[in-house]
Amino acid sequence: MNSVRAAFLGAIAALAFVVLLGQSTADRIGTDTAAVEVAGQLKPEYQPWVKPVGLIPEPSHERALFALQASCGAALFSFAVWRHRRKLPRNRS
Amino acid sequence: MHIAEGYLPLAHCVLWSAASLPFVIDSTQQLGETPVRSRRFELAATGGLLLLLTALKIPSVAGSSSHPTGVALAAILFGPRAVPGLAMVVLLLQALLLAHGGITTLGANLFSLGVCGPFAAWLIYRAAIRLGAKPAWACGVAAALSSLAVYSATSLQLAMAYPDPVSGVLGSAGKFGAVFAWTQIPVAITEGF
Numbered sequence: 001m002n003s004v005r006a007a008f009l010g011a012i013a014a015l016a017f018v019v020l021l022g023q024s025t026a027d028r029i030g031t032d033t034a035a036v037e038v039a040g041q042l043k044p045e046y047q048p049w050v051k052p053v054g055l056i057p058e059p060s061h062e063r064a065l066f067a068l069q070a071s072c073g074a075a076l077f078s079f080a081v082w083r084h085r086r087k088l089p090r091n092r093s
Numbered sequence: 094m095h096i097a098e099g100y101l102p103l104a105h106c107v108l109w110s111a112a113s114l115p116f117v118i119d120s121t122q123q124l125g126e127t128p129v130r131s132r133r134f135e136l137a138a139t140g141g142l143l144l145l146l147t148a149l150k151i152p153s154v155a156g157s158s159s160h161p162t163g164v165a166l167a168a169i170l171f172g173p174r175a176v177p178g179l180a181m182v183v184l185l186l187q188a189l190l191l192a193h194g195g196i197t198t199l200g201a202n203l204f205s206l207g208v209c210g211p212f213a214a215w216l217i218y219r220a221a222i223r224l225g226a227k228p229a230w231a232c233g234v235a236a237a238l239s240s241l242a243v244y245s246a247t248s249l250q251l252a253m254a255y256p257d258p259v260s261g262v263l264g265s266a267g268k269f270g271a272v273f274a275w276t277q278i279p280v281a282i283t284e285g286f
Contacts, residue, residue, distance in 0.1 A: 031159040031244075031273050034276075036100060039255045042268070048098065052098045054192060057190075057192065066148045067148070069144055073145030077138050078141075
């Protein structure tokens with residue numbers, strides 16, 4: 001039960017952090033987008049030869065999906081650290 | 094550092110995929126070996142950290158945003174050869190679910206995030222330890238500089254695809270590097286801490 005709680009708390013913390021961070025980065029251009037703009041200046045005639053094959057989220061949903069990814073990462077991290085720490089005393093003895 | 098889908102010519106996609114493939118095969122073998130498998134919770138923690146950090150868009154002083162890379166810790170704990178497999182899972186998830194990066198540019202993104210970053214982190218960490226730095230400091234410096242190594246590799250990849258008509262590949266690399274540097278240097282320092 002404790003492992004689930006640790007993973008859940010980690011996920012919630014990451015979710016809150018990413019949502020707050022998303023608010024402050026909403027009007028900021030990402031470096032990936034900036035690099036695409038530079039590429040467009042260097043070769044204005046170049047057109048991407050393939051479109052994204054997977055899910056293409058709406059800009060408003062994108063932040064939520066990034067938050068979900070961060071939450072999954074934090075949950076996995078919290079769970080793994082909790083299990084690793086629980087394992088340590090047994091190994092020492 | 095995610096090069097968007099379709100933004101590299103086909104020949105470059107093939108080249109970078111071919112360059113990354115041996116590292117991915119080697120990494121999957123490494124991850125399956127007993128020394129790594131016996132530390133599966135540490136491995137899961139570094140994988141979780143990689144997922145978490147690559148999703149964070151951190152605002153920078155330049156009025157833009159970027160994300161940390163998070164590969165240094167995995168490279169220091171498990172060696173750089175174990176990281177490309179982890180990085181591929183993260184990049185594949187982002188390409189398919191977030192339209193961030195791409196399938197055609199997976200090889201190039203994997204080479205910068207999964208190969209250049211971890212090997213740079215490991216070499217810098219080992220050098221810092223040999224010079225007498227404390228492990229925490231060595232780890233911080235390796236994380237910060239490996240983050241810059243990832244973005245330098247991406248700049249070079251983009252410059253090879255989009256050479257400057259006047260100054261060539263190096264001039265173009267400087268332009269892409271300048272775009273990344275203003276944002277990534279503060280983010281890299283933060284990642285180091």
